[in-house]
Amino acid sequence: MAAAEFEPAQPEISAPIDTIAIKMPAGYNMMPPDEWQALHEEQRFNLIKAKRVAFLSAGVSIPVRPALRWLADHAGGNDEK
Amino acid sequence: MAITTPREVIGSHEGSDRASANRILQLSTLVVTAIVVALSMWTTRSGGSELLTSDANSIRGIDDLWVTVAAGMVFLMQAGFMAFEVGLARPHHAPAVALKNLVDWTAASLAFFVVGFALMFGGGNSIIGWDLFALQDIPISIDSSVSGPTFFIFQLAFAGTAITIVSGSLVERTSFLSYAIVSVFMGLIIYPIFGRWVWGSLFDADSQGWLEALGFRDFAGSTVVHSVGAWTALVGVSIVGPRLGRFDLDGTSRPFPPSNLAMTVFGTLILWFGWWGFNGGSVFAFDGNVSRIILVTNLSGTAALLSSGVHAYATKRSSQVFSTVIGGALTGLVAITASADVVEPISAIAIGLVAGILHNLTGDLLEKLLIDDALGAIPVHGAGGIWGTLAVALFAPSDILELWGRSRLDQLAAQVLGILVCFVWVVGLAYLLFKAVERTIGLRVSPTRELVGMDVFEEDPIHAADADELADDELRELLS
Known part of the structure; x- marks a missing residue:
């Protein structure tokens, strides 16, 4: 159990997030991280709360907390958010 | 019937009654003979007339039969496209x-029947037709050699071909419903209205399109x-984006290997056969x-296969040569389509x-631009289409140009105009269409489905970020 104490609550992302997938009625719309970060904060909040967003690294889904941290550190945005 | 000759009558000395009877018989015989001869002559003349009509009908019937068979050959190209695409796609797709x-054939059939054909060939002006919706009042007999329904079936097969080309580019990542909607709008508007501008007079000489009036020529499309x-x-493909893993983040191309090249060759041969009907019909x-x-159609396809193969062998990895050569052959078939009615066989080879x-x-250029044209539809149908359209002006014999009343340069200008108009019209409308679909119902399948395969009747599994992991305050903090 001692080892578990040293494990982070969420694994760090080794590969970059390359795609944000937004669920639509008949499929998904994909966007790169910069485009996602440029969306209004409220819009992003609502999409995540509605469970319509998948953060992808080479096609693999990344959990929400490490994904958002990675995006905050690496992806650009706009001044309006 | 025994016929009494005049000599027998004159030679008869068996009584005046019998002589009178013989005269009456003689006259009757003459009258009957005259009637028979007259009837015979009338019948012969009438029969000749019927024969002429029958010949005309036979000729028209043969034309009609040939165009119907050709339509069937073009329809068979749908199976060719299917085999071609299945062989190049990854097996799970x-x-x-x-x-x-x-599905795109179904969409084309209904959309083109109800609206598309009317916009393309109905009575109207040089831009759009506005009758013959759902083939209402379509004439069975028209000025040309084929009947109205036969003409429709042939044109429907063409519309289906234009629409199915799109599927080859979008495979493996495009939502099924979204693709079906795009197909319907292609059959309703995009294809028929441009077709009107070039082929409007094929069905009714009074419905000439404005591009054909300016001299633009595109024999079979x-x-x-x-x-x-x-x-x-x-x-x-520009809006949907590449398939996952097709390009690395640094832009390195990672081609997906074909699943069954034998199937692709089988599809190519069906397409090739269909092309004989496409152009010949x-x-x-x-x-x-x-x-x-x-003949010229066949020559162009074989020449293209040869040049594409030599070029690919000299410039590409060995694993890419096979699939490249197949696309090359199809490009030759596309290119000859605009001029197959006028060029010489040697020109077809060129x-x-x-x-x-x-x-x-x-194909190389699209790779550099990171455009994932999954099965190579754009090099085949886009590049081949442009080149073939220009080739009309470059390779048409001088006497044909004289017949058209145009210099080679004039014809080239008309061909360039048609190519540009087509590009602007299609790209403009297709952009609006794809963007509308993207914003309303989405274009892509889920990443999971894209990676493991698509079963269109299964619910799309969503592996969305689980927002329940986070309280609202923490989520807002991470987003800010």
């Missing part, structure tokens, strides 16, 4: 790829069919031109040789 080919499909595909008559057109090289170069 094969069922969806096959089904999409079935290098631009009208193939470029329309290619430019729609170009817009589609466009004469709308079964005359000596048909076999000549099939057209094919250039087409094969253009195919390879266009």
Whole structure:
């Protein structure tokens, strides 16, 4: 159990997030991280709360907390958010 | 009946009654003979007239039969496209790829029947037609050699070809419903209205389109069919984006290996066979031109295969040569389509040789631009369509140009105009269409489905970020 104490609550992302997938009625719309970060904060909040967003690294889904941290550190945005 | 001759009558000395009877018999015989001869002459004349009518009907019937058979050959190209695409796609996507080919034919059939044909060939002006909706009041007998329904079936097969070209580019990542909607709008508006501008007079000489009035010529659709499909595909792949893993973040291309090249070759041969009907049927008559057109069609395809193969062997990895050569051959068939009715066989070989090289170069360019044209529809139908359309002006014999009343330069200008108009029209409308679909119902399948395969009747699994992991305050903090 001692080892578990040293494990982070969420694994760090080794590969970059390359795609944000937004669920639509008949499929998904994909966007790169910069485009996602440029969306209004409220819009992003609502999409995540509605469970319509998948953060992808080479096609693999990344959990929400490490994904958002990675995006905050690496992806650009706009001044309006 | 025994006929009494005059000599027998004159020689008779058996009584006046008998002589009178013989005279009456003689006269009656003459009258009957005259009537028989007259009837015979009338019958012969009437029979000749019937024979002439019958010949005309037979000729018209043969034309009608040939165009119907040619329509069937073009329809068979749907199976060719299916086999071609299934062989090039990754195996777990094969069922969806096959089904999409079935669906776009259905969409084309209904949309083109109800609206598309009317916009393309109905009475109207040089821009759009506005009668014959759902073939209402379509004439069975028209000025041309084929009947109205036969003409429709042939044109429907063409519309289906233009629409199915798009599926080859968008495979493996495009939502099934979204693709079906795009197919319907292609059959409703994009294809028929441009077709009106070029082929409006094919059904009714009074319905000449404005591009054909300016001298633009496209015999069987290098631009009208193939470029329309290619430019729609170009817009589609640009908006849908590449398949996952197709390009690295640094732009390195990672081609997906074909699943079954034998199946692709089988599809190519079906397409090739269909092309004989595609071009040969466009004469709308079964005359000596048909076999000549099939000959030049065949020559261009073979020449393109040759040049594409030599170029690919010299410039590409060995694993890419096979699939490249197949696309090259199809490009030659696309390229000859615009001019198959006028060019000489030796010109067809030249057209094919250039087409094969253009195919390879266009494919390389798309790779550099990170455009994932999954099965190579744009090099085949786009590059082949442009080259073939230009080839009309470059390779048409001088006497044909004289017949058209145009210099080679004039004709070239008309061809360039048609190519540009097609590009602007199709790209403009297709952009609006794809963007509307993207914003309303979405274009792509889920990443999971894309990676493991698509079963269009299963619910799309969503692996969305689980927002329940976070409280609202923490989520807002991470987003800010």
